[in-house]
Amino acid sequence: MQMNTDYAKIERRSLFRRRTGKAVTYFLLTLWALIVLFPFYWMLLTSVKSYGAYNAEYVPAFFTLSPTFENYHTAFTAVPLARYFTNTLIFTLVTTAVMLVVIVLAAFAFARLEFKGKNLLFTLFLSLMMIPTELVVITNFQTITNLGMRNTFAGLILPSVTSVFYIYLLKENFEQIPEELYKAAQVDGTGDFKYLLKVMIPISQPTIVTIVILKIIECWNSYVWPRLITDDPMYFLVSNGIQEIRENGFGRENIPAMMAAVVVISVPLIVLFLIFRKKVMAGVSRGGTKG
Amino acid sequence: MLKKNLKAWLYLLPALLFLGAFMVYPLIDVFVYSLEEGYNSASQTYHGVGLFNYSYVLHDPYFLQAVKNTFILVIITVPLSTILALFISLGLNSIQPLRHAYQTIYFLPYVTNTLAVGLVFMVLFKKTPYSEGMVNLLINWFGGQSVDFIDGPYWAKMFVLCFYTIWVVLPFKVLILTSALASVDENLYKAARLDNTPKWRMFTRITLPMISPMIFYLVITGFIGAFKAYSDAVALFGTDLNAAGMNTIVGYVYDMLYGNSGGYPSFASAAALILFAIVLTITCINLLISKKHVHH
Numbered sequence: 001m002q003m004n005t006d007y008a009k010i011e012r013r014s015l016f017r018r019r020t021g022k023a024v025t026y027f028l029l030t031l032w033a034l035i036v037l038f039p040f041y042w043m044l045l046t047s048v049k050s051y052g053a054y055n056a057e058y059v060p061a062f063f064t065l066s067p068t069f070e071n072y073h074t075a076f077t078a079v080p081l082a083r084y085f086t087n088t089l090i091f092t093l094v095t096t097a098v099m100l101v102v103i104v105l106a107a108f109a110f111a112r113l114e115f116k117g118k119n120l121l122f123t124l125f126l127s128l129m130m131i132p133t134e135l136v137v138i139t140n141f142q143t144i145t146n147l148g149m150r151n152t153f154a155g156l157i158l159p160s161v162t163s164v165f166y167i168y169l170l171k172e173n174f175e176q177i178p179e180e181l182y183k184a185a186q187v188d189g190t191g192d193f194k195y196l197l198k199v200m201i202p203i204s205q206p207t208i209v210t211i212v213i214l215k216i217i218e219c220w221n222s223y224v225w226p227r228l229i230t231d232d233p234m235y236f237l238v239s240n241g242i243q244e245i246r247e248n249g250f251g252r253e254n255i256p257a258m259m260a261a262v263v264v265i266s267v268p269l270i271v272l273f274l275i276f277r278k279k280v281m282a283g284v285s286r287g288g289t290k291g
Numbered sequence: 292m293l294k295k296n297l298k299a300w301l302y303l304l305p306a307l308l309f310l311g312a313f314m315v316y317p318l319i320d321v322f323v324y325s326l327e328e329g330y331n332s333a334s335q336t337y338h339g340v341g342l343f344n345y346s347y348v349l350h351d352p353y354f355l356q357a358v359k360n361t362f363i364l365v366i367i368t369v370p371l372s373t374i375l376a377l378f379i380s381l382g383l384n385s386i387q388p389l390r391h392a393y394q395t396i397y398f399l400p401y402v403t404n405t406l407a408v409g410l411v412f413m414v415l416f417k418k419t420p421y422s423e424g425m426v427n428l429l430i431n432w433f434g435g436q437s438v439d440f441i442d443g444p445y446w447a448k449m450f451v452l453c454f455y456t457i458w459v460v461l462p463f464k465v466l467i468l469t470s471a472l473a474s475v476d477e478n479l480y481k482a483a484r485l486d487n488t489p490k491w492r493m494f495t496r497i498t499l500p501m502i503s504p505m506i507f508y509l510v511i512t513g514f515i516g517a518f519k520a521y522s523d524a525v526a527l528f529g530t531d532l533n534a535a536g537m538n539t540i541v542g543y544v545y546d547m548l549y550g551n552s553g554g555y556p557s558f559a560s561a562a563a564l565i566l567f568a569i570v571l572t573i574t575c576i577n578l579l580i581s582k583k584h585v586h587h
Contacts (some may be wrong), residue, residue: 025382026389032379033396036458040399042425046414060425060562106306115299127312134541135567136521138324138548138559139317140331162309192298192340221404223522239406239522246410247529255414262407274403276396284401285466 006262043266047071047259054256071260079249080233081261084241091226091237092219096212098161103211106167108196111174112182128164133224141228151232159225166211169287173207176198210283213276220269238265302586315577320569325560353533354562357543362538363449364456372457373509376464379455381498383465393470401462406555409526411548414476416440416451416527441527448528448537456523460516471505507581511574518570521545540566 046054048067075081109115110122112269140159149155185195201208223239230236236244242258242265250257273280300307324330325344327337348354379397383390400408415425418439427437433476438444440451475498483493499506521541524532532538533546540562546552 022386025385025483029379029382029386029393033393036396036399039408039415039458042415043408043411048390055421058422059428080467102305102309105302109302111298113295113299115296118299121303124309128310131318132515132519132567132570133564134544135321135425136314138544138556138563140313140322141548142320144314158309159313162306162313164310164314167306167362216458217402221406223406223525224545228545239404242404242407242410243525243530259414262410265407266403269402269404270399273398274395275534280402281394281398281466284463285470 008212030284040266043262046256047286051254051256066181071254071256074250074254074257075260075264078257079241079245079261080236081241081245081264083234084236084238085264087235088204088220088237090153090223092216094153095157095160095219096215099163099166099215100208100212102162103167103170104196104201104208106162107170107174108192108200110171111213112179112200113192118206125164127165129168137228139224149229151230151235153235155225155229155235156235160219160222163215165287166215169211170204170207173204177203181188206279209279210286213272213280213283214287216272217269217280241265302470321560321563324557325564327557330555330557332556337557344557345565348558348561348565352559353538353546354540354543356533356536357540360449360537361518361520361539364453364520365514367449367453367512368456368460369510369517371453372460372464373506373513375457376461376468376509377506379465380468380472383469389530394465397465398462400459401466405459405522406526409523409531412451412455412458413441418443442535445536448535451511451527452498452520452537455521455527456517460513462515467505467509468502469501475501479587503585504581507577507585511577511581514573514577515570518566540569 045062045064048069048071049061049064050066050068050070053064053066072252101162110118110125143153144150145157149158181199182195185199190198221239222237223243225245226237230240233241234242242261245258245261249261296402323518326340326342328339328341328343330337383393383397386393418427418437418441419426423431423437424440426440431437440447479497479501480493483497488496519541520539524537524539525541528535530550532542533552538546544559544563544566547555547562
């Protein structure tokens with residue numbers, strides 16, 4: 001009898017310990033979640049406070065009872081936010097599209113075509129992966145400037161339409177497609193290009209989608225190159241646009257309008273992420289880095 | 292065969308053109324620039340060849356400040372973010388309900404524009420004559436003194452920069468470590484439980500060795516990424532980082548190239564190559580250490 005109660009006691013104690021462990025885990029995870037979410041909450045909140053109300057708060061208020069959308073109106077009328085937005089959209093779409101063509105062709109050549117020096121060339125390609133952009137940006141800046149392509153879309157787009165890493169990723173994927181398919185297509189008289197379009201691209205669609213998503217994130221957030229290559233606000237992207245807004249926008253420091261602009265800039269990628277959550281996370285863990 | 296060769300090169304042509312023009316040529320050119328003394332951007336002339344650019348950069352107080360800032364940032368954020376990510380991933384892996392919700396939230400900073408959200412951090416930490424700011428409000432609640440984190444003392448600014456950097460880099464690390472933890476063979480834990488192995492021992496003897504390759508991968512990429520820090524600092528302190536005393540090495544390179552203090556591609560090249568040498572050295576050291584300690 002004595003033994004039994006002891007067992008019950010031990011069991012209860014271990015259950016208790018497991019439960020407190022769980023509770024502490026949830027508490028800490030929630031704490032970090034709050035730290036992550038708080039800036040987002042703050043920008044939404046500030047963006048709906050009126051300019052007068054915001055500046056009257058010596059102690060910042062955690063909520064507002066009279067939300068207003070006037071800041072969004074200011075953000076779109078006082079600075080060319082719509083322009084920055086469209087520019088970024090054009091930049092992102094064109095860069096991603098051109099890059100896809102370039103890397104699909106190159107990956108196909110490495111995966112399926114035979115030519116002299118293939119292995120040597122591929123090794124050279126791979127070694128280029130180690131080159132940090134900071135090293136090449138200086139000359140690229142000079143090249144684009146000398147070509148008179150500052151403040152043009154061509155100047156913005158051209159240096160970022162190839163990625164050795166994505167060529168590598170896609171080549172690996174193309175190689176997994178059974179070679180018999182290719183042989184069969186050749187027997188049928190299907191040309192290489194048609195085969196690439198009709199067979200390889202559809203089969204590799206998941207990898208291509210991953211690459212597209214990663215490239216879109218990269219383009220939407222790119223700051224350094226756009227800042228170097230544009231000084232005409234007509235060609236600003238959202239990143240240097242927001243920096244411009246911070247330094248000279250809205251006449252006086254209008255934090256609520258600034259936050260409205262930040263919301264407008266942040267929403268597209270967050271929506272994209274929430275729709276393609278699984279794909280984005282799988283893609284990033286396969287090929288993303290940041291920082 | 293010749294026709295076949297030709298066709299392959301045709302497929303490769305766009306990639307080769309772009310890589311040649313914007314990767315290979317600049318790579319050679321950056322060395323050339325860094326050796327051309329007294330290069331003039333406007334007339335594209337120079338008056339000598341030598342190591343003067345390197346010596347100038349290494350004696351420039353702005354560069355030394357940038358090196359100091361970058362090293363402090365690296366030394367603080369890389370270990371801290373990796374350890375924090377490890378704890379978060381362990382927590383995530385030990386729960387079932389709400390796990391996906393937490394994962395989604397933790398990932399959000401990855402898909403946000405660094406410049407835009409940096410502005411929110413600036414607002415949160417800034418102290419103005421009209422308002423103490425959100426963070427100072429918290430500090431006051433706990434009985435502390437208000438500090439201006441954006442225009443105030445050096446360590447306050449460094450704290451915000453480190454905090455924001457960690458906030459930005461954590462999503463990637465948490466993602467990688469969570470999937471690494473999930474892929475550890477469940478049978479190893481079962482066997483250990485049968486032997487009544489204590490939890491801490493299970494962690495150091497099973498979990499840590501099994502995920503050590505991923506931890507080292509994160510440390511290596513973390514070092515490389517942190518040495519290239521720039522846009523986080525711009526987001527918090529504005530484009531004139533030298534005036535704020537918060538410049539980074541990459542920031543110094545761009546300031547030399549362009550902007551009010553710009554027009555000196557030679558100095559920029561020398562600084563970029565010094566940065567590359569530092570990163571290469573650190574990466575090699577990391578690889579050597581990882582060879583010794585990583586379980587494969």
